[in-house]
Amino acid sequence: MTTITPTIDEPRPTAKPVLGAPAGRAELVTIRLFLIIPFLALLAVVPAVWGWGIGWADVAVGAGFYVVSALGITVGYHRYFTHGAFKANRALRVALAVAGGLAAQGSVITWVADHRRHHAFSDREGDPHSPWLFGTSAAALAKGxxxxxxxxxxxxxxxxxxRFAPDLAADADIRAVDRLFPLWVLISVGMPGVLVALITWSWWGLLTGFLWAGLARVAFLHHITWSVNSICHMVxxxxxASRDKSANFWPLAxxxxxxxxxxxxxxxxTSARHGVRRGQxxxxxxxxxxxxxxxxARNVRWPDERRLARLTVAPTE
Incomplete structure:
Protein backbone atom coordinates (compact mmCIF):
# COMPACT_ATOMS: atom_id res chain seq x y z
CA MET A 1 0.00 0.00 0.00
CA THR A 2 1.41 3.38 -1.00
CA THR A 3 1.52 6.08 1.63
CA ILE A 4 0.93 9.59 0.32
CA THR A 5 2.77 12.25 2.25
CA PRO A 6 1.42 15.78 1.87
CA THR A 7 3.90 18.42 0.75
CA ILE A 8 4.38 21.76 2.43
CA ASP A 9 2.82 23.44 -0.62
CA GLU A 10 -0.55 21.77 -0.09
CA PRO A 11 -3.19 23.96 1.59
CA ARG A 12 -3.91 23.18 5.23
CA PRO A 13 -7.45 23.20 6.58
CA THR A 14 -8.16 26.44 8.41
CA ALA A 15 -9.81 26.54 11.81
CA LYS A 16 -13.45 27.52 11.77
CA PRO A 17 -14.06 31.03 13.08
CA VAL A 18 -14.97 31.51 16.73
CA LEU A 19 -17.96 33.72 15.96
CA GLY A 20 -20.91 33.08 13.70
CA ALA A 21 -23.21 35.60 12.03
CA PRO A 22 -24.09 38.45 14.40
CA ALA A 23 -27.54 38.58 15.93
CA GLY A 24 -30.19 40.43 13.96
CA ARG A 25 -32.27 43.30 15.29
CA ALA A 26 -35.39 41.15 15.90
CA GLU A 27 -33.38 38.55 17.82
CA LEU A 28 -31.71 41.22 19.95
CA VAL A 29 -35.04 42.85 20.81
CA THR A 30 -36.54 39.48 21.77
CA ILE A 31 -33.57 38.52 23.93
CA ARG A 32 -33.42 41.86 25.70
CA LEU A 33 -37.14 41.90 26.42
CA PHE A 34 -37.01 38.43 27.92
CA LEU A 35 -33.97 39.30 30.02
CA ILE A 36 -35.61 42.45 31.34
CA ILE A 37 -39.29 41.48 31.77
CA PRO A 38 -38.82 38.60 34.27
CA PHE A 39 -36.39 40.74 36.26
CA LEU A 40 -38.85 43.64 36.39
CA ALA A 41 -41.56 41.19 37.43
CA LEU A 42 -39.34 39.96 40.25
CA LEU A 43 -38.77 43.56 41.43
CA ALA A 44 -42.48 44.35 41.19
CA VAL A 45 -44.10 41.34 42.82
CA VAL A 46 -41.91 41.19 45.92
CA PRO A 47 -43.02 44.54 47.42
CA ALA A 48 -46.51 44.35 45.91
CA VAL A 49 -47.71 41.00 47.18
CA TRP A 50 -45.19 39.84 49.79
CA GLY A 51 -46.92 38.40 52.83
CA TRP A 52 -50.39 38.21 51.36
CA GLY A 53 -50.24 37.67 47.62
CA ILE A 54 -48.23 34.48 47.68
CA GLY A 55 -49.61 31.17 48.84
CA TRP A 56 -48.38 27.67 49.40
CA ALA A 57 -49.45 26.67 45.87
CA ASP A 58 -47.26 29.41 44.34
CA VAL A 59 -44.30 28.27 46.42
CA ALA A 60 -44.80 24.56 45.69
CA VAL A 61 -45.29 24.97 41.93
CA GLY A 62 -42.46 27.49 41.69
CA ALA A 63 -40.11 25.20 43.61
CA GLY A 64 -41.00 22.25 41.39
CA PHE A 65 -40.34 24.19 38.19
CA TYR A 66 -37.15 25.62 39.70
CA VAL A 67 -35.71 22.18 40.51
CA VAL A 68 -36.59 20.69 37.12
CA SER A 69 -35.34 23.63 35.06
CA ALA A 70 -32.21 24.15 37.18
CA LEU A 71 -31.27 20.48 36.84
CA GLY A 72 -32.03 20.74 33.13
CA ILE A 73 -29.25 23.34 32.98
CA THR A 74 -26.76 21.80 35.41
CA VAL A 75 -27.14 18.09 34.63
CA GLY A 76 -28.40 18.47 31.06
CA TYR A 77 -27.03 21.50 29.23
CA HIS A 78 -23.83 21.65 31.29
CA ARG A 79 -22.48 18.34 32.54
CA TYR A 80 -24.03 16.13 29.85
CA PHE A 81 -24.35 18.07 26.59
CA THR A 82 -21.38 20.43 27.02
CA HIS A 83 -18.84 18.20 28.74
CA GLY A 84 -19.97 14.61 28.20
CA ALA A 85 -19.67 13.72 31.89
CA PHE A 86 -21.86 10.67 31.22
CA LYS A 87 -23.77 8.95 28.43
CA ALA A 88 -27.56 8.89 28.44
CA ASN A 89 -30.19 6.79 26.74
CA ARG A 90 -32.35 8.52 24.14
CA ALA A 91 -35.30 9.26 26.42
CA LEU A 92 -33.12 10.85 29.09
CA ARG A 93 -31.17 12.78 26.46
CA VAL A 94 -34.33 14.37 25.07
CA ALA A 95 -35.80 14.96 28.54
CA LEU A 96 -32.66 16.77 29.68
CA ALA A 97 -32.72 19.00 26.60
CA VAL A 98 -36.37 19.90 27.22
CA ALA A 99 -35.80 20.49 30.96
CA GLY A 100 -32.92 22.83 30.14
CA GLY A 101 -35.16 24.76 27.77
CA LEU A 102 -37.59 25.36 30.65
CA ALA A 103 -34.89 27.50 32.30
CA ALA A 104 -35.28 30.02 29.44
CA GLN A 105 -31.54 30.60 29.19
CA GLY A 106 -31.24 29.83 25.51
CA SER A 107 -31.73 26.85 23.25
CA VAL A 108 -29.61 23.80 23.95
CA ILE A 109 -27.30 24.09 20.91
CA THR A 110 -26.48 27.78 21.35
CA TRP A 111 -26.06 27.40 25.14
CA VAL A 112 -23.62 24.53 24.69
CA ALA A 113 -21.67 26.36 21.98
CA ASP A 114 -21.29 29.42 24.23
CA HIS A 115 -20.13 27.33 27.17
CA ARG A 116 -17.62 25.31 25.19
CA ARG A 117 -16.23 28.58 23.89
CA HIS A 118 -16.01 29.81 27.48
CA HIS A 119 -13.84 26.83 28.41
CA ALA A 120 -11.70 27.15 25.29
CA PHE A 121 -10.77 30.75 26.19
CA SER A 122 -11.56 30.88 29.91
CA ASP A 123 -10.75 34.28 31.43
CA ARG A 124 -8.86 35.52 28.38
CA GLU A 125 -9.67 37.11 25.05
CA GLY A 126 -12.38 35.07 23.35
CA ASP A 127 -14.23 34.11 26.54
CA PRO A 128 -17.81 35.36 26.07
CA HIS A 129 -18.34 36.18 29.75
CA SER A 130 -15.13 36.59 31.72
CA PRO A 131 -15.10 39.33 34.36
CA TRP A 132 -11.33 39.84 33.78
CA LEU A 133 -11.40 41.24 30.24
CA PHE A 134 -11.15 44.91 31.16
CA GLY A 135 -8.34 45.05 33.72
CA THR A 136 -7.95 44.77 37.47
CA SER A 137 -8.78 48.26 38.72
CA ALA A 138 -11.93 48.75 40.76
CA ALA A 139 -13.72 50.34 37.79
CA ALA A 140 -12.54 47.59 35.41
CA LEU A 141 -13.70 44.84 37.76
CA ALA A 142 -17.08 46.50 38.22
CA LYS A 143 -17.44 46.63 34.43
CA GLY A 144 -16.20 43.04 34.22
CA ARG A 163 -16.98 25.02 15.50
CA PHE A 164 -18.16 24.48 19.05
CA ALA A 165 -21.29 22.27 18.85
CA PRO A 166 -21.32 20.39 15.53
CA ASP A 167 -22.20 17.15 17.34
CA LEU A 168 -25.47 18.59 18.64
CA ALA A 169 -26.28 20.33 15.37
CA ALA A 170 -26.00 16.93 13.64
CA ASP A 171 -28.37 15.21 16.10
CA ALA A 172 -31.95 15.13 14.77
CA ASP A 173 -33.53 14.78 18.23
CA ILE A 174 -31.60 17.71 19.66
CA ARG A 175 -32.24 19.89 16.60
CA ALA A 176 -35.98 19.28 17.06
CA VAL A 177 -35.84 20.24 20.75
CA ASP A 178 -33.69 23.26 19.89
CA ARG A 179 -36.21 24.54 17.32
CA LEU A 180 -39.01 24.25 19.88
CA PHE A 181 -37.21 26.46 22.43
CA PRO A 182 -39.92 29.18 22.30
CA LEU A 183 -42.48 26.52 23.24
CA TRP A 184 -40.46 25.42 26.28
CA VAL A 185 -40.21 29.05 27.40
CA LEU A 186 -43.96 29.53 26.97
CA ILE A 187 -44.66 26.40 29.01
CA SER A 188 -42.18 27.42 31.70
CA VAL A 189 -43.68 30.89 32.12
CA GLY A 190 -47.34 30.09 31.53
CA MET A 191 -47.95 26.63 32.96
CA PRO A 192 -47.24 27.55 36.60
CA GLY A 193 -50.12 30.04 36.59
CA VAL A 194 -52.46 27.45 35.14
CA LEU A 195 -51.44 24.88 37.75
CA VAL A 196 -51.84 27.31 40.65
CA ALA A 197 -55.24 28.38 39.29
CA LEU A 198 -56.36 24.75 39.17
CA ILE A 199 -55.05 24.07 42.68
CA THR A 200 -56.67 27.15 44.22
CA TRP A 201 -59.59 27.19 41.76
CA SER A 202 -59.30 30.96 41.37
CA TRP A 203 -58.37 33.62 38.81
CA TRP A 204 -56.16 35.19 41.47
CA GLY A 205 -54.14 31.98 41.53
CA LEU A 206 -53.64 32.28 37.77
CA LEU A 207 -52.12 35.74 38.29
CA THR A 208 -49.94 34.95 41.30
CA GLY A 209 -48.79 31.67 39.81
CA PHE A 210 -47.80 33.45 36.60
CA LEU A 211 -45.93 36.19 38.48
CA TRP A 212 -44.28 34.16 41.25
CA ALA A 213 -43.85 30.61 39.95
CA GLY A 214 -43.48 31.77 36.34
CA LEU A 215 -41.70 35.08 35.72
CA ALA A 216 -40.09 35.65 39.13
CA ARG A 217 -38.83 32.06 39.32
CA VAL A 218 -37.28 32.32 35.85
CA ALA A 219 -35.57 35.60 36.77
CA PHE A 220 -34.25 34.16 40.02
CA LEU A 221 -32.77 31.11 38.29
CA HIS A 222 -31.26 33.37 35.63
CA HIS A 223 -29.32 35.27 38.27
CA ILE A 224 -28.19 32.12 40.07
CA THR A 225 -26.75 30.75 36.82
CA TRP A 226 -25.19 34.09 35.87
CA SER A 227 -23.61 34.31 39.32
CA VAL A 228 -21.57 31.23 38.50
CA ASN A 229 -20.19 33.13 35.49
CA SER A 230 -19.46 36.27 37.49
CA ILE A 231 -18.98 35.63 41.22
CA CYS A 232 -17.38 32.20 40.78
CA HIS A 233 -14.68 33.72 38.59
CA MET A 234 -13.93 36.50 41.07
CA VAL A 235 -14.49 35.38 44.66
CA ALA A 241 -5.01 24.02 39.68
CA SER A 242 -6.78 25.50 36.66
CA ARG A 243 -5.73 27.86 33.90
CA ASP A 244 -8.14 30.60 34.92
CA LYS A 245 -9.71 32.42 37.89
CA SER A 246 -12.46 29.88 38.60
CA ALA A 247 -13.26 29.59 42.31
CA ASN A 248 -15.58 27.84 44.77
CA PHE A 249 -18.31 30.00 46.31
CA TRP A 250 -20.16 27.94 48.90
CA PRO A 251 -23.20 30.24 49.51
CA LEU A 252 -24.51 29.36 46.03
CA ALA A 253 -23.99 25.60 46.30
CA THR A 270 -15.60 16.34 32.31
CA SER A 271 -16.03 15.26 35.94
CA ALA A 272 -19.64 14.40 36.80
CA ARG A 273 -19.11 15.70 40.35
CA HIS A 274 -17.99 19.24 41.09
CA GLY A 275 -18.20 19.21 44.88
CA VAL A 276 -15.60 16.57 45.74
CA ARG A 277 -14.56 17.48 49.27
CA ARG A 278 -16.29 16.68 52.55
CA GLY A 279 -19.33 18.88 53.06
CA GLN A 280 -19.48 20.08 49.44
CA ALA A 297 -26.99 6.92 32.41
CA ARG A 298 -23.75 5.00 31.87
CA ASN A 299 -20.02 5.59 31.57
CA VAL A 300 -20.23 8.27 34.25
CA ARG A 301 -16.96 10.13 34.73
CA TRP A 302 -16.76 10.10 38.52
CA PRO A 303 -13.76 11.82 40.16
CA ASP A 304 -10.59 9.80 40.41
CA GLU A 305 -8.64 10.22 43.66
CA ARG A 306 -5.27 10.07 41.94
CA ARG A 307 -6.28 12.71 39.43
CA LEU A 308 -7.66 14.93 42.19
CA ALA A 309 -4.36 14.57 44.04
CA ARG A 310 -2.47 15.71 40.94
CA LEU A 311 -4.78 18.69 40.50
CA THR A 312 -4.60 19.81 44.14
CA VAL A 313 -2.63 22.98 44.70
CA ALA A 314 0.22 22.49 47.16
CA PRO A 315 -0.14 24.63 50.29
CA THR A 316 2.22 27.60 50.47
CA GLU A 317 4.56 28.10 53.39
Whole structure:
Protein backbone atom coordinates (compact mmCIF):
# COMPACT_ATOMS: atom_id res chain seq x y z
CA MET A 1 0.00 0.00 0.00
CA THR A 2 1.41 3.38 -1.00
CA THR A 3 1.52 6.08 1.63
CA ILE A 4 0.93 9.59 0.32
CA THR A 5 2.77 12.25 2.25
CA PRO A 6 1.42 15.78 1.87
CA THR A 7 3.90 18.42 0.75
CA ILE A 8 4.38 21.76 2.43
CA ASP A 9 2.82 23.44 -0.62
CA GLU A 10 -0.55 21.77 -0.09
CA PRO A 11 -3.19 23.96 1.59
CA ARG A 12 -3.91 23.18 5.23
CA PRO A 13 -7.45 23.20 6.58
CA THR A 14 -8.16 26.44 8.41
CA ALA A 15 -9.81 26.54 11.81
CA LYS A 16 -13.45 27.52 11.77
CA PRO A 17 -14.06 31.03 13.08
CA VAL A 18 -14.97 31.51 16.73
CA LEU A 19 -17.96 33.72 15.96
CA GLY A 20 -20.91 33.08 13.70
CA ALA A 21 -23.21 35.60 12.03
CA PRO A 22 -24.09 38.45 14.40
CA ALA A 23 -27.54 38.58 15.93
CA GLY A 24 -30.19 40.43 13.96
CA ARG A 25 -32.27 43.30 15.29
CA ALA A 26 -35.39 41.15 15.90
CA GLU A 27 -33.38 38.55 17.82
CA LEU A 28 -31.71 41.22 19.95
CA VAL A 29 -35.04 42.85 20.81
CA THR A 30 -36.54 39.48 21.77
CA ILE A 31 -33.57 38.52 23.93
CA ARG A 32 -33.42 41.86 25.70
CA LEU A 33 -37.14 41.90 26.42
CA PHE A 34 -37.01 38.43 27.92
CA LEU A 35 -33.97 39.30 30.02
CA ILE A 36 -35.61 42.45 31.34
CA ILE A 37 -39.29 41.48 31.77
CA PRO A 38 -38.82 38.60 34.27
CA PHE A 39 -36.39 40.74 36.26
CA LEU A 40 -38.85 43.64 36.39
CA ALA A 41 -41.56 41.19 37.43
CA LEU A 42 -39.34 39.96 40.25
CA LEU A 43 -38.77 43.56 41.43
CA ALA A 44 -42.48 44.35 41.19
CA VAL A 45 -44.10 41.34 42.82
CA VAL A 46 -41.91 41.19 45.92
CA PRO A 47 -43.02 44.54 47.42
CA ALA A 48 -46.51 44.35 45.91
CA VAL A 49 -47.71 41.00 47.18
CA TRP A 50 -45.19 39.84 49.79
CA GLY A 51 -46.92 38.40 52.83
CA TRP A 52 -50.39 38.21 51.36
CA GLY A 53 -50.24 37.67 47.62
CA ILE A 54 -48.23 34.48 47.68
CA GLY A 55 -49.61 31.17 48.84
CA TRP A 56 -48.38 27.67 49.40
CA ALA A 57 -49.45 26.67 45.87
CA ASP A 58 -47.26 29.41 44.34
CA VAL A 59 -44.30 28.27 46.42
CA ALA A 60 -44.80 24.56 45.69
CA VAL A 61 -45.29 24.97 41.93
CA GLY A 62 -42.46 27.49 41.69
CA ALA A 63 -40.11 25.20 43.61
CA GLY A 64 -41.00 22.25 41.39
CA PHE A 65 -40.34 24.19 38.19
CA TYR A 66 -37.15 25.62 39.70
CA VAL A 67 -35.71 22.18 40.51
CA VAL A 68 -36.59 20.69 37.12
CA SER A 69 -35.34 23.63 35.06
CA ALA A 70 -32.21 24.15 37.18
CA LEU A 71 -31.27 20.48 36.84
CA GLY A 72 -32.03 20.74 33.13
CA ILE A 73 -29.25 23.34 32.98
CA THR A 74 -26.76 21.80 35.41
CA VAL A 75 -27.14 18.09 34.63
CA GLY A 76 -28.40 18.47 31.06
CA TYR A 77 -27.03 21.50 29.23
CA HIS A 78 -23.83 21.65 31.29
CA ARG A 79 -22.48 18.34 32.54
CA TYR A 80 -24.03 16.13 29.85
CA PHE A 81 -24.35 18.07 26.59
CA THR A 82 -21.38 20.43 27.02
CA HIS A 83 -18.84 18.20 28.74
CA GLY A 84 -19.97 14.61 28.20
CA ALA A 85 -19.67 13.72 31.89
CA PHE A 86 -21.86 10.67 31.22
CA LYS A 87 -23.77 8.95 28.43
CA ALA A 88 -27.56 8.89 28.44
CA ASN A 89 -30.19 6.79 26.74
CA ARG A 90 -32.35 8.52 24.14
CA ALA A 91 -35.30 9.26 26.42
CA LEU A 92 -33.12 10.85 29.09
CA ARG A 93 -31.17 12.78 26.46
CA VAL A 94 -34.33 14.37 25.07
CA ALA A 95 -35.80 14.96 28.54
CA LEU A 96 -32.66 16.77 29.68
CA ALA A 97 -32.72 19.00 26.60
CA VAL A 98 -36.37 19.90 27.22
CA ALA A 99 -35.80 20.49 30.96
CA GLY A 100 -32.92 22.83 30.14
CA GLY A 101 -35.16 24.76 27.77
CA LEU A 102 -37.59 25.36 30.65
CA ALA A 103 -34.89 27.50 32.30
CA ALA A 104 -35.28 30.02 29.44
CA GLN A 105 -31.54 30.60 29.19
CA GLY A 106 -31.24 29.83 25.51
CA SER A 107 -31.73 26.85 23.25
CA VAL A 108 -29.61 23.80 23.95
CA ILE A 109 -27.30 24.09 20.91
CA THR A 110 -26.48 27.78 21.35
CA TRP A 111 -26.06 27.40 25.14
CA VAL A 112 -23.62 24.53 24.69
CA ALA A 113 -21.67 26.36 21.98
CA ASP A 114 -21.29 29.42 24.23
CA HIS A 115 -20.13 27.33 27.17
CA ARG A 116 -17.62 25.31 25.19
CA ARG A 117 -16.23 28.58 23.89
CA HIS A 118 -16.01 29.81 27.48
CA HIS A 119 -13.84 26.83 28.41
CA ALA A 120 -11.70 27.15 25.29
CA PHE A 121 -10.77 30.75 26.19
CA SER A 122 -11.56 30.88 29.91
CA ASP A 123 -10.75 34.28 31.43
CA ARG A 124 -8.86 35.52 28.38
CA GLU A 125 -9.67 37.11 25.05
CA GLY A 126 -12.38 35.07 23.35
CA ASP A 127 -14.23 34.11 26.54
CA PRO A 128 -17.81 35.36 26.07
CA HIS A 129 -18.34 36.18 29.75
CA SER A 130 -15.13 36.59 31.72
CA PRO A 131 -15.10 39.33 34.36
CA TRP A 132 -11.33 39.84 33.78
CA LEU A 133 -11.40 41.24 30.24
CA PHE A 134 -11.15 44.91 31.16
CA GLY A 135 -8.34 45.05 33.72
CA THR A 136 -7.95 44.77 37.47
CA SER A 137 -8.78 48.26 38.72
CA ALA A 138 -11.93 48.75 40.76
CA ALA A 139 -13.72 50.34 37.79
CA ALA A 140 -12.54 47.59 35.41
CA LEU A 141 -13.70 44.84 37.76
CA ALA A 142 -17.08 46.50 38.22
CA LYS A 143 -17.44 46.63 34.43
CA GLY A 144 -16.20 43.04 34.22
CA UNK A 145 -18.70 41.85 36.81
CA UNK A 146 -21.60 43.39 34.88
CA UNK A 147 -20.30 41.95 31.61
CA UNK A 148 -19.85 38.43 33.06
CA UNK A 149 -23.14 38.45 34.94
CA UNK A 150 -25.47 39.53 32.15
CA UNK A 151 -23.99 42.31 30.03
CA UNK A 152 -22.56 39.88 27.48
CA UNK A 153 -26.09 38.68 26.70
CA UNK A 154 -26.97 42.09 25.26
CA UNK A 155 -24.18 41.98 22.67
CA UNK A 156 -24.42 41.05 18.99
CA UNK A 157 -21.67 38.39 19.01
CA UNK A 158 -22.82 34.83 18.42
CA UNK A 159 -20.69 31.74 18.94
CA UNK A 160 -20.05 29.65 15.82
CA UNK A 161 -22.04 26.45 16.30
CA UNK A 162 -20.17 24.69 13.49
CA ARG A 163 -16.98 25.02 15.50
CA PHE A 164 -18.16 24.48 19.05
CA ALA A 165 -21.29 22.27 18.85
CA PRO A 166 -21.32 20.39 15.53
CA ASP A 167 -22.20 17.15 17.34
CA LEU A 168 -25.47 18.59 18.64
CA ALA A 169 -26.28 20.33 15.37
CA ALA A 170 -26.00 16.93 13.64
CA ASP A 171 -28.37 15.21 16.10
CA ALA A 172 -31.95 15.13 14.77
CA ASP A 173 -33.53 14.78 18.23
CA ILE A 174 -31.60 17.71 19.66
CA ARG A 175 -32.24 19.89 16.60
CA ALA A 176 -35.98 19.28 17.06
CA VAL A 177 -35.84 20.24 20.75
CA ASP A 178 -33.69 23.26 19.89
CA ARG A 179 -36.21 24.54 17.32
CA LEU A 180 -39.01 24.25 19.88
CA PHE A 181 -37.21 26.46 22.43
CA PRO A 182 -39.92 29.18 22.30
CA LEU A 183 -42.48 26.52 23.24
CA TRP A 184 -40.46 25.42 26.28
CA VAL A 185 -40.21 29.05 27.40
CA LEU A 186 -43.96 29.53 26.97
CA ILE A 187 -44.66 26.40 29.01
CA SER A 188 -42.18 27.42 31.70
CA VAL A 189 -43.68 30.89 32.12
CA GLY A 190 -47.34 30.09 31.53
CA MET A 191 -47.95 26.63 32.96
CA PRO A 192 -47.24 27.55 36.60
CA GLY A 193 -50.12 30.04 36.59
CA VAL A 194 -52.46 27.45 35.14
CA LEU A 195 -51.44 24.88 37.75
CA VAL A 196 -51.84 27.31 40.65
CA ALA A 197 -55.24 28.38 39.29
CA LEU A 198 -56.36 24.75 39.17
CA ILE A 199 -55.05 24.07 42.68
CA THR A 200 -56.67 27.15 44.22
CA TRP A 201 -59.59 27.19 41.76
CA SER A 202 -59.30 30.96 41.37
CA TRP A 203 -58.37 33.62 38.81
CA TRP A 204 -56.16 35.19 41.47
CA GLY A 205 -54.14 31.98 41.53
CA LEU A 206 -53.64 32.28 37.77
CA LEU A 207 -52.12 35.74 38.29
CA THR A 208 -49.94 34.95 41.30
CA GLY A 209 -48.79 31.67 39.81
CA PHE A 210 -47.80 33.45 36.60
CA LEU A 211 -45.93 36.19 38.48
CA TRP A 212 -44.28 34.16 41.25
CA ALA A 213 -43.85 30.61 39.95
CA GLY A 214 -43.48 31.77 36.34
CA LEU A 215 -41.70 35.08 35.72
CA ALA A 216 -40.09 35.65 39.13
CA ARG A 217 -38.83 32.06 39.32
CA VAL A 218 -37.28 32.32 35.85
CA ALA A 219 -35.57 35.60 36.77
CA PHE A 220 -34.25 34.16 40.02
CA LEU A 221 -32.77 31.11 38.29
CA HIS A 222 -31.26 33.37 35.63
CA HIS A 223 -29.32 35.27 38.27
CA ILE A 224 -28.19 32.12 40.07
CA THR A 225 -26.75 30.75 36.82
CA TRP A 226 -25.19 34.09 35.87
CA SER A 227 -23.61 34.31 39.32
CA VAL A 228 -21.57 31.23 38.50
CA ASN A 229 -20.19 33.13 35.49
CA SER A 230 -19.46 36.27 37.49
CA ILE A 231 -18.98 35.63 41.22
CA CYS A 232 -17.38 32.20 40.78
CA HIS A 233 -14.68 33.72 38.59
CA MET A 234 -13.93 36.50 41.07
CA VAL A 235 -14.49 35.38 44.66
CA UNK A 236 -13.81 32.15 46.54
CA UNK A 237 -11.17 29.54 47.22
CA UNK A 238 -9.10 27.76 44.58
CA UNK A 239 -7.85 24.42 45.93
CA UNK A 240 -7.31 22.92 42.46
CA ALA A 241 -5.01 24.02 39.68
CA SER A 242 -6.78 25.50 36.66
CA ARG A 243 -5.73 27.86 33.90
CA ASP A 244 -8.14 30.60 34.92
CA LYS A 245 -9.71 32.42 37.89
CA SER A 246 -12.46 29.88 38.60
CA ALA A 247 -13.26 29.59 42.31
CA ASN A 248 -15.58 27.84 44.77
CA PHE A 249 -18.31 30.00 46.31
CA TRP A 250 -20.16 27.94 48.90
CA PRO A 251 -23.20 30.24 49.51
CA LEU A 252 -24.51 29.36 46.03
CA ALA A 253 -23.99 25.60 46.30
CA UNK A 254 -27.58 24.53 46.99
CA UNK A 255 -29.38 27.03 44.76
CA UNK A 256 -26.99 26.29 41.87
CA UNK A 257 -27.35 22.52 42.37
CA UNK A 258 -23.61 22.19 42.99
CA UNK A 259 -22.38 24.38 40.12
CA UNK A 260 -20.69 26.88 42.41
CA UNK A 261 -17.97 24.32 43.24
CA UNK A 262 -16.54 25.89 40.14
CA UNK A 263 -12.81 25.52 40.67
CA UNK A 264 -12.75 21.73 40.39
CA UNK A 265 -15.01 21.97 37.35
CA UNK A 266 -12.50 24.11 35.47
CA UNK A 267 -9.62 21.95 36.66
CA UNK A 268 -11.40 18.78 35.47
CA UNK A 269 -14.31 19.82 33.18
CA THR A 270 -15.60 16.34 32.31
CA SER A 271 -16.03 15.26 35.94
CA ALA A 272 -19.64 14.40 36.80
CA ARG A 273 -19.11 15.70 40.35
CA HIS A 274 -17.99 19.24 41.09
CA GLY A 275 -18.20 19.21 44.88
CA VAL A 276 -15.60 16.57 45.74
CA ARG A 277 -14.56 17.48 49.27
CA ARG A 278 -16.29 16.68 52.55
CA GLY A 279 -19.33 18.88 53.06
CA GLN A 280 -19.48 20.08 49.44
CA UNK A 281 -23.09 19.26 48.61
CA UNK A 282 -23.56 18.62 44.88
CA UNK A 283 -27.21 17.93 44.08
CA UNK A 284 -26.54 17.54 40.35
CA UNK A 285 -24.00 14.78 40.99
CA UNK A 286 -26.50 12.94 43.18
CA UNK A 287 -29.12 13.15 40.41
CA UNK A 288 -26.62 11.72 37.92
CA UNK A 289 -25.91 8.93 40.42
CA UNK A 290 -29.65 8.15 40.53
CA UNK A 291 -29.81 8.11 36.73
CA UNK A 292 -26.91 5.65 36.73
CA UNK A 293 -28.59 3.37 39.27
CA UNK A 294 -31.76 3.25 37.16
CA UNK A 295 -29.69 2.39 34.08
CA UNK A 296 -30.57 5.61 32.24
CA ALA A 297 -26.99 6.92 32.41
CA ARG A 298 -23.75 5.00 31.87
CA ASN A 299 -20.02 5.59 31.57
CA VAL A 300 -20.23 8.27 34.25
CA ARG A 301 -16.96 10.13 34.73
CA TRP A 302 -16.76 10.10 38.52
CA PRO A 303 -13.76 11.82 40.16
CA ASP A 304 -10.59 9.80 40.41
CA GLU A 305 -8.64 10.22 43.66
CA ARG A 306 -5.27 10.07 41.94
CA ARG A 307 -6.28 12.71 39.43
CA LEU A 308 -7.66 14.93 42.19
CA ALA A 309 -4.36 14.57 44.04
CA ARG A 310 -2.47 15.71 40.94
CA LEU A 311 -4.78 18.69 40.50
CA THR A 312 -4.60 19.81 44.14
CA VAL A 313 -2.63 22.98 44.70
CA ALA A 314 0.22 22.49 47.16
CA PRO A 315 -0.14 24.63 50.29
CA THR A 316 2.22 27.60 50.47
CA GLU A 317 4.56 28.10 53.39
Missing amino acids: FWHAHMGWLFGTDRTNVD GDRPF ILSMGESWHNLHHADP LDISARVIWIFEKFGW
